[in-house]
Amino acid sequence: MIQNNPIGRLIAHAILIIGILIVAFPIYYTFIASTQSLQEILRPPLSLLPGGHFWENYSAALFGGVGRIGGVGVDRxxxxxxxxxxxxxxGKICISILSAYAIVFFRFPGRMIFFWLIFITLMLPVEVRILPTYKIMVDLGLIDTYTGLILPLMASATATLLFxxxxxxxxxxxxxAARVDGAGPWRFFKDILLPLSKTNIAALFVILFIYGWTQYLWPxxxxxxxxxxxIVIGLRKMISFADADTEWHLVMVTCILAILPPVLVVVLMQRWFVRGLVETEK
Amino acid sequence: MVTAPSVILRAGLFTNGTFMASSTRVTFPNKLLPYVLLAPQLAITAIFFYWPASQAIYQSVLREDPFGLSTQFVGLDNFRRVLGDPNYLNSLQVTLIFSVATALIAMALALLLAVMADKVIRGKGIYRTLMIWPYAVAPAIAGMLWLFLFNPSMGTLAYLVRSTGYNWDPLLNGDQAMVLIVSAAAWKQISYNFLFFVAGLQSIPKSLIEAAAIDGAGETKRFWTIVFPLLAPTTFFLLVVNTVYAFFDTFGIIHAVTGGGPGKATETLVYKVYNDGFVNLILGDSAAQSVILMIIVIGLTAIQFRYVERKVHYG
Structure with a gap:
């Protein structure tokens, strides 16, 4: 064993704690700001302890009745x-588990062509085809619809490749064995493949949920x-540095509310998330 | 959209040599069913990937007036103009500086923290939990958080910096704006890199490190001669992922924090495609830029396939 150096370990703890402080500070600061009144926020430096306006700000943002962002509430x-x-x-998990199932467990003409057609889409991120994709969405009448927000981001090679x-x-x-026992493709999929894929599905779910929640350019x-x-786009619309009317205390609350759900998903499903992120790569 | 996870899955593609597996697998005999199973994905792929991508290529060789009244074929003129445009070259330079700085800072800090986390015995799990959650923060929000801290009118840290007499104003000074978005982009990526470095460190055989310790190598020497070279595949993989992240996924940070400004000091390539296409409505140029970006993505993917799976530390 390498000599156990208590001082070295102490330094390691110290560096880790400093690292975590750096990582956590911007979010902590925003949380503090979300519990202060507007006047306090506009008069830096801010205290490092929560202020007394927690309930006031959060209920104003959530149930204020007043549409904050162009007439729309945070809940919406x-x-x-x-x-x-x-x-x-x-959606992504459903369509990609089906197509991966087809590619792995069936032999049919064009199998490899289809596989490559899906695979190459890795090289076509939204950013490189913004305008033409936008045009198609306009032509299909999908602007301002959930379908328009979801469908184009649903097909990507990543999940298919993982499965x-x-x-x-x-x-x-x-x-x-399944075939000998008389199980057809559907039976095999439902009773054998799906249960075996449970962990992979959970891991993928966490990653894709975060991916969907944090989208910016597409929405x-x-x-x-x-x-x-x-929420992310709404938040962006709330902020204006030129405009003195920005209600910063509500911006801070909205910010915390926008961060909270995906953070909870990551922390609570940490086991699957880390597995999905790191171990699929090995 | 290129996301970090997508790249990971890409990297896992060739593992076990299964990429082009032979057809010795036991399969089901159905003829029609596989097409039905593939149909949803293929339909979406065709409509939202192939059709627009081919449109981008097609438009990149056309010149259209902003009202869409007339169109003419101009060959490679759009590319020539884009590549000769000082604004484009500026945004190329901005992108390179931004990407290199973001990748280096995010990886160096993550490596330091991962090495420290590997050393400690107690509290490993807690450190990991506290370290990973910025992964869930949207890039645009990461940018806003840093703006809250550092904007000159109300940010507490900006206040502290200014009280030392330094003229801090990222909304007016281009270099300071760059520092701000690099910080925000790197901050968000630390947790991701941390997880991979921790996993990479765990896979290094302890016997190697012990052998070096017996031979009298000190801690620093052990790190640079054994641990760091053995981490090379992880490091290289993360380098590609971080570059892709800085190129594409940071659009939100730039749009939310600086809007490409002040001047054009933080206008990256992706931001410029958006700006030229949607704000300035120069369709041909925007399409040509899209095609150039496509080539960059293909290049990055090719590099990844070529080197990541080859264990870098042997070569």
Missing amino acids: LLFNTLVMALGIAI RQFFMTIPGELVE LLMTNRNDMST
């Missing part, structure tokens, strides 16, 4: 974002109406 924005994140996560990779590790004997283009906006 959170709901839109939730629909978008869930839609992308669930494909996992399916490849399933022993052929299992398929053979920015896809939504004109304020009531179809997502």
Whole structure:
């Protein structure tokens, strides 16, 4: 064993704590600000302890009745974002598990062509095809719809590749045994493949939920109406440095509310999240 | 959209040599069913990926007036104009500085923290939990958080900086704006890199490090001669992921914090495509820029495939 150096370990703890303070500070600061009144926020430096306006600010932001962002309440924005994140996560998992199933467990003409067609889309991120995609959305009448927010982000090769990779590790004997016992493709999928994929699905769900929740460019283009906006875009619209009327205390509250759901998902589903992120790569 | 996870899955593509597996697998005999299963994904892919991408390529060789009244074929003129445009070259430079700075800072800090986390015995799990959650923060919000801290009118840290007499105003000074968005972008990426470095460190055989310790190598020497070279595959992988992140996923930070300004000091390539296409309505140029970006993505993906799976530390 390498000599156990208590001083070295103490230094390690100290550096980690400093690191965590740096990582946590911007969010902590915003939380503090969200419990202060507008006047306190505008008069720096801010105290490092929570102020006394927690309930006041949070209830004003959540149930204030007044539409903060162009007539739309925070609850509506959170709901839109939730629909978008869930839609992308669930939709992506569904269509990619099906296509991976087709590619791995069936032999049919054009199999590899289809695989490559899906695979190459890795090289076509939204950013490189913004304008033409936007035009298509306009032509299809999908601006300001949930379909428009969700559908184009649903197809991507990533989830398909992950499932494909996992399916490849399933022993052929299992398929053979299932077939001998008279199970058809649907039965095999439902009773054997799905239960085996549970952890992968959970891991992917966390990653895709975060992906959907944190989208920026796409909802920015896809939504004109304020009531179809997502929380991140809404937040951006609330902030104006030129305008003296920005209600910073409510901006801070909205910021915390926008961060909270995905952070909770990551922290509570940490086991699957880390697994999905790191171990699929090995 | 290129996201960090997408790149990971890409990297996992060739593992176990299964990428082009032979067809010795046991399969189901159905003829029609596989097409039905593939249909949803293929339909979405065709409508939202192939059709717009081909449109981008098509438009990149056309010149259209902003009202869409007339269009003419101009060959590679759009590319020539874009590549000769000082504004484009400026945004290329901005993107490079931004990406390199973001990747280096995010990776260096994450590596330091991961090495420290590898050393401690107690509290590993707590440190990890406290370290990972910025991953869930949207890039645009990460930018706003840093703006709250550092904007000259109300940010507490900006107040502290200014009280030392330094003229801090990222809304007016381009270099300071760059520092601000690099900080926000790197801050958000630390947690991601941290997880990968921790996993990479755990996979290094302890016997190697012990052998070096017996031979009298000190801690610093052990790190640079054994740990760091063995981490090379992780480091290289993260380098590509962080570059892709800085290129594409940071659009939100720039749009929310600086809007490409002041001047054009923080206008990255992706921001310029958006700005030229949607704000200035120069469609041909925007399309040409899109195609150039496409080539950059293909390049990055190719580099990744070529080197990531080859264990870098052997070569």
